[in-house]
Amino acid sequence: MSTVLTRRPGLAKLRVRSGRSPLHLVCLGLVASVVLAALLAPWIAPHDPNAVDLGAALAGPSAEHPFGVDAAGRDTLSRLLLGARTSLLGPLGVVAFSTLAGVAIGTAAAWRGGWLDSLLSRATELVFAFPGMLLAVLVISVYGEGLLAPVVALGLAYLPYVSRLTRSLVLAERARPYVSAYRVQGHSALQICLRHILPNIAPVVLAQSTINFGYALMDLAGLSFLGLGVPPLTPDWGRMVFDGQTAVQHGYPLSAILPCLFVVLTVVAFNVVGERWADRVARRDR
Amino acid sequence: MPEPLLQAVDLRRSFGTVHAVDGVSFTLPEGGSLGIVGGSGSGKTTTARIVVGLEHADAGEVRVRGRARPSRARGREQRLARAREVQMVFQDPYLSLDPRTGVDQVLRETLRLHFPDRDPEPRIRELLDQVGLGTRAADALPRQLSGGQRQRVAIARALAVEPAVLVLDEAVAALDVSVQAQILNLLADIREQTPIGYLFITHDLGVVRCVTDEVIVMRHGSVVEAGATAEVLAAPQHPYTRLLLDSVPHPGWNPDRIAAARQELTSPLAQPTQHTGGRSEPT
Numbered sequence: 017m018s019t020v021l022t023r024r025p026g027l028a029k030l031r032v033r034s035g036r037s038p039l040h041l042v043c044l045g046l047v048a049s050v051v052l053a054a055l056l057a058p059w060i061a062p063h064d065p066n067a068v069d070l071g072a073a074l075a076g077p078s079a080e081h082p083f084g085v086d087a088a089g090r091d092t093l094s095r096l097l098l099g100a101r102t103s104l105l106g107p108l109g110v111v112a113f114s115t116l117a118g119v120a121i122g123t124a125a126a127w128r129g130g131w132l133d134s135l136l137s138r139a140t141e142l143v144f145a146f147p148g149m150l151l152a153v154l155v156i157s158v159y160g161e162g163l164l165a166p167v168v169a170l171g172l173a174y175l176p177y178v179s180r181l182t183r184s185l186v187l188a189e190r191a192r193p194y195v196s197a198y199r200v201q202g203h204s205a206l207q208i209c210l211r212h213i214l215p216n217i218a219p220v221v222l223a224q225s226t227i228n229f230g231y232a233l234m235d236l237a238g239l240s241f242l243g244l245g246v247p248p249l250t251p252d253w254g255r256m257v258f259d260g261q262t263a264v265q266h267g268y269p270l271s272a273i274l275p276c277l278f279v280v281l282t283v284v285a286f287n288v289v290g291e292r293w294a295d296r297v298a299r300r301d302r
Numbered sequence: 303m304p305e306p307l308l309q310a311v312d313l314r315r316s317f318g319t320v321h322a323v324d325g326v327s328f329t330l331p332e333g334g335s336l337g338i339v340g341g342s343g344s345g346k347t348t349t350a351r352i353v354v355g356l357e358h359a360d361a362g363e364v365r366v367r368g369r370a371r372p373s374r375a376r377g378r379e380q381r382l383a384r385a386r387e388v389q390m391v392f393q394d395p396y397l398s399l400d401p402r403t404g405v406d407q408v409l410r411e412t413l414r415l416h417f418p419d420r421d422p423e424p425r426i427r428e429l430l431d432q433v434g435l436g437t438r439a440a441d442a443l444p445r446q447l448s449g450g451q452r453q454r455v456a457i458a459r460a461l462a463v464e465p466a467v468l469v470l471d472e473a474v475a476a477l478d479v480s481v482q483a484q485i486l487n488l489l490a491d492i493r494e495q496t497p498i499g500y501l502f503i504t505h506d507l508g509v510v511r512c513v514t515d516e517v518i519v520m521r522h523g524s525v526v527e528a529g530a531t532a533e534v535l536a537a538p539q540h541p542y543t544r545l546l547l548d549s550v551p552h553p554g555w556n557p558d559r560i561a562a563a564r565q566e567l568t569s570p571l572a573q574p575t576q577h578t579g580g581r582s583e584p585t
Contacts, residue, residue, distance in 0.1 A: 192397055193392045193393075193394060193397045193398040194397060194398050194399055194400045194401075196356055196392070196398075197390070197392060197398050197399075197456070197459070198400075199356065200354050200355070200356065200385065200388075200389060200390045201385055201389070201412055201415070201459070201460075201463060202375075202381045202382045202384065202385030202386075202415060202416065202463070203411075203415060204378070204381065211411075212400045212402070212403070215402055216400070216401070216402060
């Protein structure tokens, strides 16, 4: 089990030797507050994120606009808060789709084996060979802008990671005698998979999905930055960076840098939390 | 003559060029207890797995009360009927229980599957009582139990199905000696109370002596000797059986002699199925 998720020490070196790691706690807090902000955004945002006040365009931080105003005169804080919704909803869709479909495909391939395994494994390898971003750009160019198309495309691109992991976990799990015991008892394959194998492999898969969440957030922000993700007026972190480009050139970087910072912090936070979880699962006493 | 409870007819199974099971036949009478003995790699576990249906035979068939067991169960009815014919207790109680499923939950699942109309709770208590586990163990997860307790749970789980035959694949090999004795006593008690038949797979001749009426000795995938347990153990006919008996450490035991005997037996001149009753002891 411990070899399934490769340990990448990286930031984990910041941990204190004993006791709880402060980095993990900070990241956990960050994840919680970003999620909370996204949930409560309409109530806590001080301004309408799309209200244009050209008179105050590119104004610096003030009591009324704590994070300043962008080139179109929209309040940056409100846009950041509401942007958290689309910025988190997208990756959530990607992770949910890739996890559900990946687990289903991986489990079917590992359990059945034979030609089905070959077919599914080759098919997912084919998706592997295709760059995820390129796939997303392709789908968007066919279906037009909107959140759904890039989410489905990235979901497909992330699916092989989950299905490959699941397949290896299910292969290891089904070789355990308790699975044979349930088969001898007359339980159906579906029952054994749903009631026993999936709960046993779920923590590892979910930890991997948490890490995927960060990557998906980054990819979707990148697509938005390229103008390919969400429609123009929607508040979204990637889109805000795109909108703020001109302001940066004019010497007012705040409205572009803040969403960048949020993307980076959130991705790092999700990665640290996910890896910590994976480590715990790997070390767990079975 | 009544149909025997379990009958294996000329079972064969090979993995590549290795004949793991090569023409094994045996009969287990109603309520009887049959031991299959042999060293590592003698094909006894493969035979057991064919009998329970975890492995398919290349040739031959397994009959329960005269009816051939299908190699693959189709549909729910057939699956459950198959499970009620033969149940199995596995070698390692540390691996044969789902680490996330509690003891009472294990039994409840099985009872719900096989007896959906019955209230499982009284039966769970009855089963736990039968295998000597208290109600306190009922709430426990497998990791909170000792090896012996886990094996009791595994036996209770197999008994919950109310099978005709219970296959015990090295069921006490992973337990320490005092716990082994407890489990063997438990199995003997269960046999007195229920009309169940045992198929006991083991390498341990002491175990065979305790719990089986008849025994077959396997070597290289085939049966080299068969008969009543007491007779086979008292007067072994085949040199391999004698070697197995001599291999058990006892006072004055000489491992070098055993090694020499083993060498002689595996040399190309010796034919594994040949009964060489009058052969003198190797020196």
